[in-house]
Amino acid sequence: MPIERLLAVMQRLRSPDGCEWDRTQTFETIAPYTIEEAYEVADAITRRDMADLKDELGDLLLQVVFHSRIAEEAGLFAFDDVVAAISDKMERRHPHIFGGAEAGGHHLWEQVKAAERQAKGVGGTLDGVALGLPALQRAEKIQKRAARVGFDWPDAAGPRDKINEELHEVESAASDDEREDEVGDLLFAVVNWSRHLKVDPEAALRRAITKFERRFRAMEQMTDALDQLSLDEKEALWRRAKEDER
Template sequence: MKNREAQLKAFGRLLDIMDDLREKCPWDRKQTLQSLRQLTIEETYELGDAILDNDLEEVKKELGDILLHIVFYAKIGSEKNAFDIADVTNAICEKLITRHPHIYGDVKADNEEEVKKNWEKIKLKEGNKNVLQGVPKSLPALVKATRIQEKVAGVGFDWENPEEVFEKVQEELAEFQEEITAENTLAMEAEFGDVLFSLINYARFLKINPENALEQTNKKFIKRFTYIETKAKELNKSITTLSIAEMNAFWEEAKNKQ
């Protein structure tokens, strides 16, 4: 592992390069906080893909891209005399110290759940008007549901055990089925949302990350369906001409190869 001096030197090198790019490169000079926003979101998703693939070399590269964006935002902030990279770094340091009183203070926290509860209480003391204030509006719905549930659980609004949550899942499924039978489209959508929300809650109790779980299934499906397309090409056929029986046979082959 590199020592701290080497790490700081590497970070200083990145800051120097950022200064050069902002001064000399037409593209970099043109960028704003707003223009970088979508690019940052894309880079974050690319990091997420690398993590799911457990590709550590790619994780390293994507972390570099995100670090570049952080330095870029800080550079723009310094040009506006609003903040610089030192302000950004010191702010997160102070936040971490404040929110870890079991490390830097005299609060006791023996497990992860106690840490989370202390975290939410501290954030309310810091000025958050309500528990859910910190959940970004633009989060994907699945991730947002997870964060909502984690936050309210942090202040004690939670189920006692997984069995209770599973009963809620079954209850929501029954209500969903009732609306399907009644052919009530609007109510069906609402009840389906309740089913998803309850399943996400159940996943939380089972220590399953629902976003990761669903993305793994997405990747698995893509891989198997791509196998069907490959087999169709080997037969000089279009996938649209395959029967459902042929598709299912190739699907089973793909499963057995995994």
């Protein structure tokens, strides 16, 4: 099987006469690469580059194999245990497919997840939301958890008004530390509003960044001296770049 070849490659790389760099890696040193590879998968999907997606999925799979090999060497678990654990989880969370439940859906999925957290001793509503998530994504997850127990605005008007309130508090901040706190509250409120509008804030911001990059690069192609233009001239190029997209 192809996976057996990959497992053998990683075992060889981690062996005493393998790759010096691979041998010295730990869970902690590899973790940033794991996160990076996940983002590169998402980037390939956004660009609809299927050849690149195939490569990036391979890179992400390598991260799973890498972590599993480190764990196996420490006597913790092996790759087969990882596969068995996720297979068990998927079957457990789809009792309407693999069990006796008559109906499924997201509500049932969340019920099973809540039961799993309780079994692990993770009883708090906000417990278990990964600290390593991007801030926008983690904010949204925290808000969704709070909403499950009724701590939420009834509609989008509440978080929209909160944005105005937080803007005023940013402008009224008396120190850099206070201003940082208030900007954080403002961003949290924007995430809350996005959630009520059924907009993924992480995806929305990524889309905005991509749009800015595209238009800025178009501006650079219009002149050889962008840094020497006045702000009004740069703004005119920006408007031209926007028009060219239509």
